[in-house]
């Protein structure tokens with residue numbers, strides 16, 4: 314992920330523009346809300362004006378000998394007018410808040426969808442380079458920062474700017490002499506904001522990174538909870554979490570020092586200045602250069618100026634935090650997605666071939682995982698792939714699925730180079746039944762439907778019957794509506810496999826990739842799974858990473874991989890007679 318600490322302000326502006334571009338489709342709601350915001354901010358300035366009239370005006374009138382009744386009647390009129398202004402402000406504010414939430418959250422949802430959509434389309438190697446927990450935490454945290462800025466900070470910034478500008482004008486109107494004295498201190502504060510804001514930004518970004526790291530520990534721990542428990546490694550995980558929290562705390566404290574000293578400085582300078590200027594005002598009043606009304610107006614508006622300026626560091630640091638977040642999100646959005654748009658594939662015929670395929674994983678350039686693999690599979694053939702652990706069997710699957718491209722040689726479908734074919738359409742013609750079946754947290758019905766989104770209930774039930782899954786599903790109280798629990802934990806391994814087979818039956822692929830489970834099922838479960846697999850394989854080209862002798866025996870041909878090379882191929886009997894790697898495998902591994 315990006316490590317662009319301290320990018321210049323050009324990037325902040327770009328990031329802001331990028332986020333704002335998502336508001337464009339919602340401008341019919343957003344722009345009126347923005348207008349309402351400026352109006353309410355302007356109206357808020359009326360409050361000190363009324364207060365000045367009430368306090369200063371009353372004192373002045375009494376001093377000038379106007380009768381108590383007349384003063385009271387005037388005060389009543391002022392208060393009534395104030396109430397009218399407040400009511401208008403409240404009504405506009407009501408619609409403004411709703412409009413902001415509607416347009417802002419819609420824009421954010423568009424942004425979230427775009428990012429997730431883009432993430433889903435990134436090539437597989439990207440996900441190998443980034444731990445999934447860190448990645449999703451990072452993206453959520455960044456989206457959170459963008460949300461906070463868009464929904465809270467930006468409106469606040471607009472409001473405070475109006476307040477600041479209006480209050481400064483009113484302060485000058487009240488007494489320009491006193492104002493000049495106060496303004497003398499402002500450049501100092503602005504300079505401090507600019508310098509310290511940079512520091513605060515760096516710290517908050519580092520803190521976000523550290524917290525995301527800690528989040529990853531939770532996610533990994535929860536994800537592999539059964540391993541954690543089996544190894545009684547709770548204390549280890551706790552320690553891992555505590556260590557990353559300590560790091561977060563350390564980074565936060567460094568940031569806290571910067572932020573706290575900054576805030577303390579601003580408070581002292583701002584309010585210290587007001588105290589000094591008040592002292593000056595008192596003297597001017599005593600000298601008759603200033604009326605009570607002018608002085609109370611000046612004080613009230615000065616408090617507004619101080620409060621607005623005081624809120625600026627928060628606003629600036631939040632906008633800077635967003636700038637970091639948008640930089641990272643835009644970096645993800647800028648990554649190229651998997652190549653698509655190749656030649657259309659109407660139907661796969663089912664013929665498959667590897668021609669002199671060489672491959673290594675991007676993360677390990679020195680290790681050749683496949684070194685010149687050549688084989689051909691005719692449509693409908695059943696091929697068993699065997700070989701010692703690490704021989705490259707799963708890698709063959711990954712190349713067929715187009716997760717990676719061979720660095721030399723070709724993967725061919727019906728004689729056409731996979732690199733020139735439309736990846737999406739190609740994958741639609743292939744189904745995978747993996748060793749460890751991952752189900753989603755929804756219902757059984759939804760999990761089977763995953764093989765063919767939009768399939769009818771009848772089709773789904775038919776597929777489940779074929780997959781020998783119907784009976785056990787019907788036994789459940791909620792039948793097809795049974796919720797399978799996170800990752801399908803409420804089903805047994807064999808049941809999960811049969812759901813995966815039902816999915817594949819529904820997908821109706823030409824090419825099947827099966828990774829046979831290594832873990833033993835009980836005899837009955839295994840019979841049901843095998844029977845379902847048999848049905849699934851009929852009429853389709855199947856490649857099976859085989860771990861059982863029974864599977865290997867029924868294959869049309871066996872491919873023996875060893876250290877990335879195809880060392881033998883033939884039928885079980887031929888290979889046994891040959892007496893090479895296969896024979897050793899049969900004797901040692903295939904059960």
Ligand SMILES: Nc1ncnc2c1ncn2[C@@H]1O[C@H](COP(=O)(O)OP(=O)(O)OP(=O)(O)O)[C@@H](O)[C@H]1O
Pocket residue numbers: 441674675676677682700701702703704705706707708709
């Ligand atoms: N994503 C990856 N990045 C780097 N190296 C990898 C990656 N996946 C696999 N490898 C390496 O490539 C080699 C072949 O792995 P592969 O998973 O294809 O073997 P396999 O025959 O399927 O093994 P097994 O039967 O144990 O699953 C191994 O040495 C493995 O360490």
